[in-house]
Amino acid sequence: MSRSQRNETLADLLKEAAQKFDMPIKLFEEILWEERIHLYLAATSRQSVRRRLREILQEASKNATA
Amino acid sequence: MRLLKLEMKNFGPYKGKVELDLKAKSDKNLLVIWGTNGSGKTHILKAIKWCLYGCDPSLRRQMQYGSERDAWEVIYGTYMEDQPPPEPYMYVHLWLEVDSDDPKKPQQYLVKRSVSPRTQTPMNATQIKCDFEVIIDGRPNDSPREAIEALLPLAASQFFMFHGEEIREMSQRHMEQTRKAIELILEAETFRQGKEDLRVVAHEIDIDLDDERRKSGGVDDLLDLKRRLQEKIQSLETECAICKNEIAEKKKQLDSVQMDLAKNEDSRILKSKLDELSQRLQYIKEERKKILARRGDLINDLPSKLILPELIRVLEGKEARHKKREEQRKEISELDGRLQLTKDVLTLERCVCGRPITGVERERIKKECQGIEETISKLQAGLEEEDPTYYEIRETVSTIKSSKMDFEQFKKDLNENALRHDEIEGNIKNLEKKLSESKIEEIRNLVEQRDRLLTEIGKAEQRHENFTIDLETQRKRLEEILKILERKERHDSVKESLDRQYDLVTRCISAFESVLTRLSDVRRRAIGSNATEIFRKLTNKPEEYDRIEVDDQFNVSVIDKRNNVVHRETLSTGEREVVALSFILGLMRASEKVAPLVLDTFFVHLDESHYGNIVKTLPSFADQIILILTDLEYQNLKERATSSFFKHVAQTWRTMRNQAEFRSTIVPEKEGRD
Numbered sequence: 001m002s003r004s005q006r007n008e009t010l011a012d013l014l015k016e017a018a019q020k021f022d023m024p025i026k027l028f029e030e031i032l033w034e035e036r037i038h039l040y041l042a043a044t045s046r047q048s049v050r051r052r053l054r055e056i057l058q059e060a061s062k063n064a065t066a
Numbered sequence: 067m068r069l070l071k072l073e074m075k076n077f078g079p080y081k082g083k084v085e086l087d088l089k090a091k092s093d094k095n096l097l098v099i100w101g102t103n104g105s106g107k108t109h110i111l112k113a114i115k116w117c118l119y120g121c122d123p124s125l126r127r128q129m130q131y132g133s134e135r136d137a138w139e140v141i142y143g144t145y146m147e148d149q150p151p152p153e154p155y156m157y158v159h160l161w162l163e164v165d166s167d168d169p170k171k172p173q174q175y176l177v178k179r180s181v182s183p184r185t186q187t188p189m190n191a192t193q194i195k196c197d198f199e200v201i202i203d204g205r206p207n208d209s210p211r212e213a214i215e216a217l218l219p220l221a222a223s224q225f226f227m228f229h230g231e232e233i234r235e236m237s238q239r240h241m242e243q244t245r246k247a248i249e250l251i252l253e254a255e256t257f258r259q260g261k262e263d264l265r266v267v268a269h270e271i272d273i274d275l276d277d278e279r280r281k282s283g284g285v286d287d288l289l290d291l292k293r294r295l296q297e298k299i300q301s302l303e304t305e306c307a308i309c310k311n312e313i314a315e316k317k318k319q320l321d322s323v324q325m326d327l328a329k330n331e332d333s334r335i336l337k338s339k340l341d342e343l344s345q346r347l348q349y350i351k352e353e354r355k356k357i358l359a360r361r362g363d364l365i366n367d368l369p370s371k372l373i374l375p376e377l378i379r380v381l382e383g384k385e386a387r388h389k390k391r392e393e394q395r396k397e398i399s400e401l402d403g404r405l406q407l408t409k410d411v412l413t414l415e416r417c418v419c420g421r422p423i424t425g426v427e428r429e430r431i432k433k434e435c436q437g438i439e440e441t442i443s444k445l446q447a448g449l450e451e452e453d454p455t456y457y458e459i460r461e462t463v464s465t466i467k468s469s470k471m472d473f474e475q476f477k478k479d480l481n482e483n484a485l486r487h488d489e490i491e492g493n494i495k496n497l498e499k500k501l502s503e504s505k506i507e508e509i510r511n512l513v514e515q516r517d518r519l520l521t522e523i524g525k526a527e528q529r530h531e532n533f534t535i536d537l538e539t540q541r542k543r544l545e546e547i548l549k550i551l552e553r554k555e556r557h558d559s560v561k562e563s564l565d566r567q568y569d570l571v572t573r574c575i576s577a578f579e580s581v582l583t584r585l586s587d588v589r590r591r592a593i594g595s596n597a598t599e600i601f602r603k604l605t606n607k608p609e610e611y612d613r614i615e616v617d618d619q620f621n622v623s624v625i626d627k628r629n630n631v632v633h634r635e636t637l638s639t640g641e642r643e644v645v646a647l648s649f650i651l652g653l654m655r656a657s658e659k660v661a662p663l664v665l666d667t668f669f670v671h672l673d674e675s676h677y678g679n680i681v682k683t684l685p686s687f688a689d690q691i692i693l694i695l696t697d698l699e700y701q702n703l704k705e706r707a708t709s710s711f712f713k714h715v716a717q718t719w720r721t722m723r724n725q726a727e728f729r730s731t732i733v734p735e736k737e738g739r740d
Contacts, residue, residue: 009592010253010658013584017577031574035260039250040215046263053267054567061566
């Protein structure tokens with residue numbers, strides 16, 4: 001498996017799940033980024049991540065309406 | 067991520083500034099640092115790690131970002147624990163290159179980490195200050211830690227840059243901490259934690275939704291009331307409009323009537339005069355009634371009026387006698403005054419001029435007194451008797467004369483009244499004649515019409531005012547209802563948004579779960595497949611060992627050609643290291659992270675065959691590889707590696723320890739570049 005194929009693996013999984021559950025891929029990526037940064041830095045509190053997730057969802061729900 | 071340059075000052079055993087050009091190319095991707103034990107070669111790896119993370123991330127340590135204590139340990143190390151540093155200042159600058167969307171224009175990173183003293187001679191970690199900065203394409207980044215994490219997470223770095231001792235630990239069964247780090251690199255932890263967070267968020271949204279449901283409850287009653295109010299307002303508005311139309315219509319009619327009246331101005335003046343005369347005639351008639359009312363009184367008083375001339379004649383006779391008597395009385399009174407004065411003179415001894423009054427003069431005065439007294443007696447003897455009826459008759463005459471019941475006056479008043487009456491009646495007749503010649507009837511009608519219209523307009527305006535007041539009241543009520551409904555709508559809008567959020571978060575959880583399930587499997591298989599590929603190249607028993615398998619706990623097993631698991635205990639130390647290296651390289655590839663591979667003192671336990679295999683395949687392990695070797699390892703490498711291996715070496719450095727100066731140095735070896 002080449003590197004490019006490996007890179008596609010995660011992208012494919014995300015795309016597939018987004019399609020299956022009718023999720024905007026942008027929302028998916030935003031949530032993932034928050035989770036990654038939280039896990040990597042281990043500096044922010046869980047509460048702040050969840051608060052941020054709610055903000056992302058609120059924004060996404062607005063966009064869904066628009 | 068590729069390292070381009072390292073610059074450091076006073077880092078660990080290195081005193082002063084050290085610069086290393088770390089640029090690597092596709093055909094020259096190996097960098098070699100070698101030296102004796104304790105000469106400072108591992109501190110090059112530490113400098114890179116410290117610059118990126120502020121700490122030395124390793125499997126042995128709890129993963130956490132750098133602190134002043136880490137920096138303090140780096141500065142003083144184990145060498146000068148109780149001594150202040152020669153120059154209490156340290157920094158490491160690292161230049162990096164990161165692939166961007168444009169392959170020709172990679173992003174340029176400059177990572178700067180420095181330590182400065184808070185006091186002149188800092189004696190502990192609290193007395194120093196650490197600064198960290200990341201400059202990307204010349205612009206300082208607001209979140210330097212996040213920028214570095216995005217390149218190579220702290221947890222992942224331990225699988226890219228490690229010491230030989232760590233690889234040996236990796237060959238053992240994974241500790242919980244290591245397993246978590248692997249999951250983190252492979253994103254499984256991200257999805258797992260994300261799923262957990264989303265579940266909590268979903269629960270919070272559900273609670274908020276219930277709250278909104280409670281708040282926004284039934285609005286049917288309010289809507290009914292709103293509808294009723296709207297109907298009422300509409301009806302009132304209609305009534306108001308009708309009233310306004312009516313008023314407008316009547317005012318229009320009034321204007322028309324006024325205009326017609328204006329057109330008949332002369333007639334109107336005549337009419338107004340006629341009205342005035344009619345009023346005056348009415349007054350005269352009233353007056354006549356009063357005059358005629360006096361007639362009864364006059365008849366009552368008539369006898370006394372008739373005897374008045376006789377009484378006046380009698381009074382005139384009595385008046386003459388009364389006057390004569392009054393004159394006599396006046397004369398007597400004057401004489402009384404003279405007599406009194408004369409008598410007063412007699413009492414005086416001197417004259418007013420001061421001269422004494424003589425006897426002769428006294429006698430003459432006495433005689434005068436006697437004469438006056440005689441005259442008074444005569445006059446009193448001849449004084450007329452007072453007529454007792456005189457005053458009575460005079461009073462009666464006066465009363466009869468002053469009485470208003472004057473028949474003559476009555477006749478006079480009556481006549482004057484009749485005259486005025488006749489005059490006004492005549493005038494009225496004249497006016498009426500003139501008016502009859504004009505459009506009197508029409509004017510009368512117009513005036514009547516005007517008066518009627520004014521009355522009707524007044525009533526309509528009153529009605530309109532009542533409707534308006536009612537309308538205002540109803541509108542205010544409606545406004546309140548609408549406000550309440552608006553508040554409820556806001557709740558509904560929030561609820562709607564929460565519904566959407568809940569829907570999104572639910573789908574997101576399912577998607578995360580789906581990715582997580584597949585991701586672990588896909589990544590595990592990727593690690594296994596990559597590790598096997600590398601292992602086959604490295605193992606000294608290619609005929610015996612078939613593949614590497616990774617279980618769901620990321621524990622590694624070697625499977626032989628007969629499809630049996632080769633127990634860890636049966637593997638030699640070198641074999642375990644080769645398995646661990648294969649696993650780590652497989653993990654690196656599966657993680658999709660691009661970073662340099664730094665191998666520190668790795669070749670210690672390897673036999674000839676493993677060593678040869680690794681050296682042969684080493685350049686293909688990563689885009690940039692930094693090898694840190696002991697002097698023995700380096701000698702070994704020089705003796706055993708082929709010339710094709712050294713063609714991949716971009717630069718070789720040698721670290722040395724100056725024991726007299728307690729410092730290390732690093733120097734490039736010219737023969738390294740070939």
